[in-house]
Amino acid sequence: MRDLEETLRDAVQDLADDAPHAYDLAGAARVQGRRIRRRRHAAAALAVLAVVAVPFVWSRPEPRTPVVQPAPTPSVTVKASIRPLPDFLVRTPYRLPGDAVVTMVTIPSTVIEDGAQVSGPNTYVALDRDAGRYRQLPFDESLAAMSPDSDRLAMSPDGKRFAAEVARNEIGVLDATGRRLDTLNVDTHDRVGADPVWSPDGSRLLMPTDGGFAVYETSTGEVRQFADLDISSLCSDFCSFSWLPNGHEIAAPREDVSEPQGESIPDRIESVIVYSADTGKRVRSIPMTGVPVGNQAWSPDGSSVLIREEQGIRVVDAITGIPRGKRMAGPDAIYLSDGRILGYGSSFAQVYAPDGTLLEEYRMPRQFTGGMTLTVARS
Structure with missing residues (x-):
């Protein structure tokens, strides 16, 4: 190598x-x-x-030839160097x-x-x-998410090495050496940004789906799917999910449907909806004009x-x-x-x-x- x-x-x-x-x-x-x-x-x-x-x-250096400069005014702020x-x-x-x-x-x-x-x-x-x-x-573009401790990888099936081994809607969980730990059969959501996301402690993997989302528990291998939610229909162009610090709630953006729609017009965000990762129930809505990064x-x-x-x-x-x-x-x-x-x-x-x-x-x-x-x- x-x-x-x-x-x-x-x-x-x-x-x-x-x-x-x-x-x-x-x-x-x-x-x-x-x-x-x-x-x-x-x-x-x-x-x-x-x-x-x-x-x-970068700013150009001052010329070496002496020139007459006006006296600086007290209001001028000099930016700190980079x-x-x-x-x-x-x-x-x-x-x-x-x-x-x-x-x-x-x-x-x-x-x-x-x-x-x-x-x-x-x-x-x-x-x-x-x-x-x-x-x-040893992976290509199929890498979707790495756990916070760098010990686990979530792989989508569009990479050349991994696609030959799994079906279209399966997510692979591997260790950092490429050894398969688990294969998750989930109907994944294909909006931009709707990639799997590891919880802050790396014990759970959130997977956006067409009907809602699924949560994978690394300790037991269990996958719990929460469907019939309004995430798919109301999620913005950039449907980025995130975990809250408590590790029990997840957030997803909701587009403002009152704004003009079109392929050339970026979706406006109306709010961010918080869901329970334990029950799948909607917890609250936060009015926001952007997506958590x-x-x-x-x-x-x-x-x-x-x-x-x-x-x-x-x-x-x-x-x-x-x-x-x-x-x-x-x-x-x-x-x-x-x-x-x-x-x-x-x-x-x-x-x-x-x-x-x-x-x-x-x-x-x-x-x-x-x-x-x-x-x-x-x-």
């Missing part, structure tokens, strides 16, 4: 060669969800590569500001089909927590949540949905254990106060550019 650092470096070079456009945070946020199901949205995935592959544009982060190494866990760690790097590729360039198999470089280092997984979008105490809107990421109250602070730029964000927020992409990392005020800004290592996707978790 090739050295993983060499794999990362070569992928960066190949992807960056064709990416001359300026970095666009809003565009990256809009298309982030639409590339999750690559078999249905190959064109969107290519757009993401063109957007995310470009590094930040500090570089150290290089990524496969032999040790890569830690980001706060208590965050990179658990996986997804390296995309492109292939030519019928004369057109489409997304090809991915390369997954995942953290082996027991060994304390990264290694390449993932499991770690919910604050550790469950009082607030990070949602993705058209203009960026925002903190809202987890009960009322009322905004609590400023919008934050970036494709992804998680709550840190101390209540601060980490925003990140393949080119940057930013630490925000709980109200969205920017505190620190960092430049990601050169190995992470070129359209790569990072999976980040609290340590």
Whole structure:
């Protein structure tokens, strides 16, 4: 197997060669969800590569020739410098500001089909927590979700290696070495973003279905399906499910059906519906204008949540949905254990106060550019 650092470096070079456009945070946020199901949205995935592959544009240095400058006014605020982060190494866990760690790097590729360039198999470089280092997984684009402890993988049947072994609507549960642990027969939901999601402690796997959702218990192997819910018909274009911190409730977005509908018009979010993962019953509705950005979008105490809107990421109250602070730029964000927020992409990392005020800004290592996707978790 090739050295993983060499794999990362070569992928960066190949992807960056064709990416001359300026970095666009809003565009990256809009298309982030639409590339999750690559078999249905190959064109969107290519757009993401063109957007995310470009590094930040740095300010030009002052000319060496002395020039007369006007005296600065007291109202001018000088922005803090962007500090570089150290290089990524496969032999040790890569830690980001706060208590965050990179658990996986997804390296995309492109292939030519019928004369057109489409997304090809991915390369997954995942953290082996027991060994304390990264290694390449023997899977392609069929990887759907990795458990928080990196010990279990949920695989959808569209990958070449796994598709030959299972039926269309089966989800495979494997360990990190590729050994089959279980096969789950579930009528999966095919909306964008409706991928399986592991619970915060990794003991349960949530699987969106056409009729509602199913929950897999790793301790017993039991699969409980909850059907006849309104999730399928009311879920938005980006039907991303997430677990709440308590590990007993899940949330799904609901589109605003009063807004204009159409293929070219992004769905507007009306609310987020919370369901019990134990009974399947609807618990409450939270008025929101965006989709929670993932499991770690919910604050550790469950009082607030990070949602993705058209203009960026925002903190809202987890009960009322009322905004609590400023919008934050970036494709992804998680709550840190101390209540601060980490925003990140393949080119940057930013630490925000709980109200969205920017505190620190960092430049990601050169190995992470070129359209790569990072999976980040609290340590």
